[in-house]
Amino acid sequence: MNENKNKDKSTRRDFLTTVTATVGAVGVGAAVLPVISQMNPDSSVKALASIEVDISKVKEGQEITVLWRGKPVFIKRRTKEDILKAKETKMADLKDPQEDKARVIKEEWLVVIGVCTHLGCVPAGGQGDYSGWFCPCHGSHYDTSGRIRKGPAPTNLEVPKYEFVGSDKIKIG
Amino acid sequence: MKTFFLKVNFIFIFLIFAFISNISNSKEAQAELLKPNWSFDGFFGTFDRASLQRGFQVYKEVCASCHSMSLVSYRNLGEKGGPEFTEEEVKAIASQYEVTDGPNAQGEMFIRPGRPSDKFKSPYPNENASRSANGGAYPPDMSVLAKARPGGADYIYSVLMGYEEKVPENIKLEDGVYYNKYMSGNKIRMSKPLSDGSVEYSDGTKASEEQMAKDVTSFMMWAAEPHLEVRKKLGFKSVLYLLILTILVYLIKKKIWSRIESKV
Amino acid sequence: MSADNLEQKYKPVHTNKTGGSPFTGITGWIDNRLPVIRMFKHEYLDFQVPKSLSYFWSFGGILTICLILLIITGLSLGMHYKPDTKYAFDSVEKIMRDVNFGWLIRYAHMNLASFFFIAVYLHIFRGLYYGSYKEPRQLMWLIGIVIFFLMMATAFLGYTLPWGQMSFWGATVITNLFSAIPFFGESVVTWLWGDYSVGDAALNRFYVLHWLIAFLIVGAVVFHVIALHIVGSNNPSGIEPKDTRDTVSFSPFTTSKDLVGMLVFLLIFVTVMMYAPNYLGHPDNYIPANPLVTPPHIVPEWYFLPFYAILRSIPDKLMGVIAMVSSIAVLGLLPWLDFSKVRSSVFRPIWKQCVFLFVLNFFVLMYIGAAPAEGIYLVIGRIATAFWFAFFFILAPLVSIVEKPLPMPESIHEFENWKKQGKIKTINIFSK
Numbered sequence: 001m002n003e004n005k006n007k008d009k010s011t012r013r014d015f016l017t018t019v020t021a022t023v024g025a026v027g028v029g030a031a032v033l034p035v036i037s038q039m040n041p042d043s044s045v046k047a048l049a050s051i052e053v054d055i056s057k058v059k060e061g062q063e064i065t066v067l068w069r070g071k072p073v074f075i076k077r078r079t080k081e082d083i084l085k086a087k088e089t090k091m092a093d094l095k096d097p098q099e100d101k102a103r104v105i106k107e108e109w110l111v112v113i114g115v116c117t118h119l120g121c122v123p124a125g126g127q128g129d130y131s132g133w134f135c136p137c138h139g140s141h142y143d144t145s146g147r148i149r150k151g152p153a154p155t156n157l158e159v160p161k162y163e164f165v166g167s168d169k170i171k172i173g
Numbered sequence: 174m175k176t177f178f179l180k181v182n183f184i185f186i187f188l189i190f191a192f193i194s195n196i197s198n199s200k201e202a203q204a205e206l207l208k209p210n211w212s213f214d215g216f217f218g219t220f221d222r223a224s225l226q227r228g229f230q231v232y233k234e235v236c237a238s239c240h241s242m243s244l245v246s247y248r249n250l251g252e253k254g255g256p257e258f259t260e261e262e263v264k265a266i267a268s269q270y271e272v273t274d275g276p277n278a279q280g281e282m283f284i285r286p287g288r289p290s291d292k293f294k295s296p297y298p299n300e301n302a303s304r305s306a307n308g309g310a311y312p313p314d315m316s317v318l319a320k321a322r323p324g325g326a327d328y329i330y331s332v333l334m335g336y337e338e339k340v341p342e343n344i345k346l347e348d349g350v351y352y353n354k355y356m357s358g359n360k361i362r363m364s365k366p367l368s369d370g371s372v373e374y375s376d377g378t379k380a381s382e383e384q385m386a387k388d389v390t391s392f393m394m395w396a397a398e399p400h401l402e403v404r405k406k407l408g409f410k411s412v413l414y415l416l417i418l419t420i421l422v423y424l425i426k427k428k429i430w431s432r433i434e435s436k437v
Numbered sequence: 438m439s440a441d442n443l444e445q446k447y448k449p450v451h452t453n454k455t456g457g458s459p460f461t462g463i464t465g466w467i468d469n470r471l472p473v474i475r476m477f478k479h480e481y482l483d484f485q486v487p488k489s490l491s492y493f494w495s496f497g498g499i500l501t502i503c504l505i506l507l508i509i510t511g512l513s514l515g516m517h518y519k520p521d522t523k524y525a526f527d528s529v530e531k532i533m534r535d536v537n538f539g540w541l542i543r544y545a546h547m548n549l550a551s552f553f554f555i556a557v558y559l560h561i562f563r564g565l566y567y568g569s570y571k572e573p574r575q576l577m578w579l580i581g582i583v584i585f586f587l588m589m590a591t592a593f594l595g596y597t598l599p600w601g602q603m604s605f606w607g608a609t610v611i612t613n614l615f616s617a618i619p620f621f622g623e624s625v626v627t628w629l630w631g632d633y634s635v636g637d638a639a640l641n642r643f644y645v646l647h648w649l650i651a652f653l654i655v656g657a658v659v660f661h662v663i664a665l666h667i668v669g670s671n672n673p674s675g676i677e678p679k680d681t682r683d684t685v686s687f688s689p690f691t692t693s694k695d696l697v698g699m700l701v702f703l704l705i706f707v708t709v710m711m712y713a714p715n716y717l718g719h720p721d722n723y724i725p726a727n728p729l730v731t732p733p734h735i736v737p738e739w740y741f742l743p744f745y746a747i748l749r750s751i752p753d754k755l756m757g758v759i760a761m762v763s764s765i766a767v768l769g770l771l772p773w774l775d776f777s778k779v780r781s782s783v784f785r786p787i788w789k790q791c792v793f794l795f796v797l798n799f800f801v802l803m804y805i806g807a808a809p810a811e812g813i814y815l816v817i818g819r820i821a822t823a824f825w826f827a828f829f830f831i832l833a834p835l836v837s838i839v840e841k842p843l844p845m846p847e848s849i850h851e852f853e854n855w856k857k858q859g860k861i862k863t864i865n866i867f868s869k
Contacts, residue, residue, distance in 0.1 A: 016428070020421040027414055034538030038513045042535040047248045047290040216712060244530050313724070317530065320715060321723035357733075397723075400533075400540045407541070408711025415707060419700040426693040433488065433685060 050173030052165060055109070063125050065114060068172050072114035072122055073160060074133075075170065078144060083107050085131070086145035096155045100145045103159050111162050111170065112146040118153035133157070204354050206327040207334055209387060213326075213394060216409060219402050220395050225256035227374055228392025231385050234372045236315065239307060239363075241295035244316035245396050248289035254402040255395055263289050270294045308349050310362035319390070319397040326394045331355035333386035336365040480666050484687040487672035489849050493567075494670060494691075495698025496560040502699055503553045504658065508651060510546040518598065520644035522637045525600035526725045544714040550592055551717040552706045554740035557585065558799075561768075566792050568780030569671040575772040577664040582769050584657045589765075591650035592738065594643045601722030602732050608635045608643070610735060614748075617758040634728065674852035675780030676845070683849035734809075742806030743799055747825065749810045750818035760822065767829045775833040779842040783861055787840045791832050798824050 053066050055075060063076040078086070086100040104110055114122050114133075121137035128134030129150060130143035140151030147156040162172045212221045229250065232242070247267035250258045258266065267287040272294065275282035287294065297303035304311050313321075322328045335355035344359055346352060353361040367385045374380050395401070458468035458475055468474040517536050519528040532539035561581070564570055570578035597608040612629050616622040631638030669677070678684045685691065709716065717739060721732045737745050747764045751757035775788075782789040798821050805818040843861075846852040855861050 016421070016425055020418070020425055023414075023418050023421060027418060030414075034541050035509060035513050037537040038539060038542060039516065040537055042517075042531070042537060042539070043248075043252075044246070044290070044531070044535040047246070244527065244534065249534075317723045321720050323720050325720075404540065404544075404711055404714070408707070411707050411711065412704065415700060415704040419697065419704060422693065422696050422700055426697050429689050429693050433690075 050171055053170045053172065054168060055170055056168035060108075066172070068113075068160065073172055074110070074112050074114045074125065074146075074157075076110045076125070077108055078110055082131075082144040086143060086147075089143065089145075089147075093149075095148050098145075098147060098156055103145050103147075103156070105162070105164065109170070110144070110146060111159060111172070112157040113160050114157070116140055116153055117148065117155045117157065118151070123157075204331075204335075206324050206331040206355060208327050209330060211326055211391070211394070213391070213401055216405065218405055220254065220256075220391060222257050223376060223378075224388045224391045225395055226258065227376065227378060227385075228388035228390070228395075229256055230374065231367070231372055231389040232315070232392055235366055235385075236389065237293075238296055239303070239312040240315045241297070241303075241312075242293040242315045242396060243295050244314070245293050245399075246289070247287060247291055247293065249396075249399060251289070252399070255399060256392070260289075267291060308362065312363065315393055315396065317397045319393045321397075326390050328355065329393060330386050330390040332361070333367055333390065334383065480687075481692075482686065482688045484666065485678065485681075485684040486670050486687055486691050487674075487678050487683060487849050488685040488690070489672045489674055489683075489853055490670060490691065490694070491673055492694070492698050493559070493563040494672075495695045495702075496556050496563065497665075498695040499556045499699050499702045500553065500560060501658070502703075503549055503556060504654065507546060507549050507553065508655070510542050510549065511648075511651065513542045514546055515648070518644075520598070520641045522600060522640055522726070525598065525640060529599045544710050547718060548706065548710040548714060550595060551738070551740065552702070552709075553588065554592070556702065557588065558740075561585070562792075562796060565771075565795070566782045566789075567671055567673060568675055568775075568777075568782070570772045571775070571780050572772070573668045574664075574671060577661060577668060578772060579769050580657055580661045580664060582765065584654055584661060585765065585768075587650050587654045587657060589741070589744075591647055591654065592740070594647040594650065596722075596738060597640065597643050598647065599722060600640065600726045602724040602726055602730075603719045603722040603735070605635060605726035605728065606731055606735050607737060608639065611737075612639070614758050614761075617755040619755065636728075671780060672849060673781060673783060674846065674849050675784070676847075676849055676852060679848050736807050739803070739807075742804075743802035744806075746802040746806035746818050747822045749806075750815065750822045764822075764825055767826065771829060771833060774829055775837055777837040777840065777842070779845070784843045784845050785836075785840055786843065788836045791828060791836060794824070795828050798828070 051066065051068055053064075053075060055064070055077070058064055058075065058077045060077050061079045061082075063074055065072045065074055067073070076082075083100075089100075091097040091099075101107075103112075116123050116135040116137065118135065118138055118140055121135050123133035123135040123140065123142060125133055128141035130141050132144045132146060132149075133142040134140070135142075135151065135153065138152050140153035141149045142153075142157055143149050145156075146159075148154070160172055162170055165171045212219060212224070232240075247263055247270075250256050250266060251260055251263040267289050270287035270291070271284045272287045272291050273282050274285050277283050297306060300311055319326050319329055324331070332353055332355050335353045337352060337354055340346060340352040341359075344352060346360065350360050350362060351364055353359060367382050367389075369382050370380055371382075371385060372380050378384060398404075455469045458465045458472065459478075460468050460474060464474060514532060517528060517532045517539065519525060529543065532543050534540075536542075564578065564581070593607070593611055597604040612626055612635060615629060616626045618625055627633065629639070630636065631642065672678075719736060719738075724732075736742075744761050744764060748757045748761040751760045777785065777788065779785055782792055801817065801821045802825070805814055805821060808814040810818070846855050852861070
């Protein structure tokens with residue numbers, strides 16, 4: 001009888017302790033959140049997350065580089081030859097198979113983030129074995145569609161979210 | 174005992190508060206500030222959106238010709254807890270201003286329409302220009318003004334409402350100085366900024382002096398404390414949470430201590 | 438020489454001290470090599486503390502929590518703050534406006550500083566009232582005073598960082614205190630500034646020192662706690678524990694009680710932070726620093742007011758500074774100035790009144806520190822300053838000699854019984 005009573009008491013205390021510990025843990029979690037969250041991009045950075053680029057002065061075969069979110073973005077006006085090369089490439093030859101048409105909105109314009117997918121260097125334009133880009137850091141070759149062809153990089157150059165605004169402007173982001 | 178503990182802890186702290194508030198009130202005898210009912214006061218206070226939007230209009234059309242608000246961005250006007258203009262409205266507001274940007278590819282600065290991410294355009298390029306254009310007095314930046322004056326919003330409202338034609342005899346006004354009942358020192362370099370009908374409200378509210386003063390003060394309060402609404406909401410939640418946790422822990426503590434207290 | 442002789446000549450050494458852990462398994466393996474687990478068990482679980490501790494003894498734990506929170510919020514702020522006179526004010530405003538939860542983190546840091554002082558003043562009062570500074574706790578008391586000095590320094594440095602009007606003029610006035618040093622004053626001040634006025638160089642070094650001193654406080658607190666665990670906690674009776682009837686184990690008894698104290702404190706703190714975040718600050722600090730215009734009323738933060746009052750009540754520059762510094766340092770002499778054998782004021786009717794008067798005087802000085810330094814305020818300020826020092830140099834030794842202590846119980850558990858029977862009056866405030 002006496003033992004039973006004790007048992008009852010102890011389970012009740014355990015229940016109270018469990019509830020309190022849970023409530024306490026939730027609170028600590030909630031308090032940690034702001035401290036973690038403050039390291040994320042702040043609202044002024046987020047507000048600048050999209051830029052508009054004037055492309056009316058870019059001639060065929062020319063490439064411009066703009067800064068977006070602190071990274072270079074390559075905007076290339078491709079020649080007929082470039083486009084043809086990109087289209088004719090067999091999927092079997094690609095390390096990261098992707099059709100050229102999946103990588104552009106208008107065939108003439110290629111927009112890619114100029115950051116090598118290997119370790120983040122900036123590839124140089126018009127170089128390499130596939131007349132696209134060549135990364136000097138560890139020797140990755142990209143083709144005229146910004147796809148990885150040779151070297152240590154695992155994936156193609158990333159295509160950012162962008163859209164054409166009118167006929168001579170691109171909005172990135 | 175518990176309540177007693179709480180009470181006395183409060184007494185201790187309020188004692189300290191009482192001293193300090195006493196101190197801040199003990200400044201030179203000044204007319205008692207007007208204290209309108211602010212929607213943002215109290216534990217559940219929120220801003221009145223319409224009032225903030227009107228307040229922005231007053232700022233834009235009246236204050237902004239002399240006062241900068243350089244810490245506030247156009248995008249803030251559309252953010253939650255503020256005037257909450259729509260995204261299109263914010264873009265339209267921002268594009269009314271000409272912003273100097275650059276240098277461009279040719280190395281020249283150029284002028285473009287404002288974007289939501291731009292800071293409010295200042296009426297003068299720098300403080301000196303502002304001073305020289307205003308007879309040596311610097312119209313203070315209004316970004317945090319509502320927090321930078323004892324009395325806060327009440328003080329700003331009172332100063333806006335405190336212009337009086339009849340100047341007391343003991344006060345001598347120099348040229349370009351005006352009498353204000355609530356301004357510290359009773360002298361102000363700003364001429365009466367608001368009078369009935371200074372602006373025409375687009376929402377049809379009658380633009381009385383009082384209404385405009387109230388709206389623009391609310392707007393300044395928001396500019397100084399843009400997260401006031403979140404703060405009060407989060408405050409209520411965290412106080413409630415701590416109250417519950419304190420009670421739970423207190424019960425545990427009582428249980429634990431009952432083990433020895435019964436033995437003695 | 439024979440082998441036997443050789444062995445007698447050299448004493449054996451034991452560089453390998455592994456073993457002896459009360460734990461088994463992985464815990465034991467670690468503990469045998471790095472005995473922090475048994476240390477923790479010994480110092481925080483089995484550690485015996487007097488069972489008569491009131492909530493007044495929670496402030497040690499409360500202060501630890503405050504310090505941890507200050508460092509966490511400070512680290513977060515440091516990731517966004519720019520110690521440059523051009524950007525400091527705006528970077529703080531950016532924290533308040535743009536950084537995710539920046540407003541919360543900054544208001545927390547700001548108000549925690551104030552609440553740290555509230556807790557420390559109550560902690561010091563506890564020590565004064567219950568004689569916690571007496572044998573064998575003198576060194577702990579002295580370390581406490583060092584912590585208090587460091588706190589004041591880092592609080593002042595932190596206040597300069599937002600680069601508002603009060604930051605700038607506070608920094609100017611306080612650094613100018615050093616110009617009171619004979620002969621070298623001017624050069625010391627210039628050296629502190631790294632310039633001919635408070636400016637960019639000063640702000641940058643204030644930022645670094647604000648961090649440094651914060652960590653020095655952590656170090657000093659570690660010593661304070663080590664000392665505590667050697668000499669043990671004092672308690673409301675002022676009698677040392679004798680047997681197990683007098684003590685409880687630190688956990689769960691003290692921990693649960695401390696937790697209640699901490700939560701009540703946090704509750705008050707959060708209420709102020711969320712609903713009156715600028716109440717304890719000064720509006721002038723939202724005006725960017727302007728070296729051309731001094732605000733009409735320079736007032737230090739509320740927690741400096743009593744000492745500021747002492748500074749101003751002495752008409753001589755050097756003497757004023759000396760008086761201010763020694764008004765705190767004199768606390769360190771108390772263990773020797775008050776030589777009564779009885780610790781707790783519960784049994785010291787006269788000393789008890791003196792301590793209450795001292796507290797009252799503290800508030801009077803606080804009031805005077807914020808009032809203009811003229812007329813009646815100056816007179817009251819001088820009387821209060823005189824009383825401050827008289828408390829230590831006259832009242833403490835005098836009361837030790839004159840006072841006849843009340844009859845005392847033999848032990849803590851007897852003390853507890855007396856309390857229940859209503860034989861003794863304690864401050865009920867923080868008892869249960």
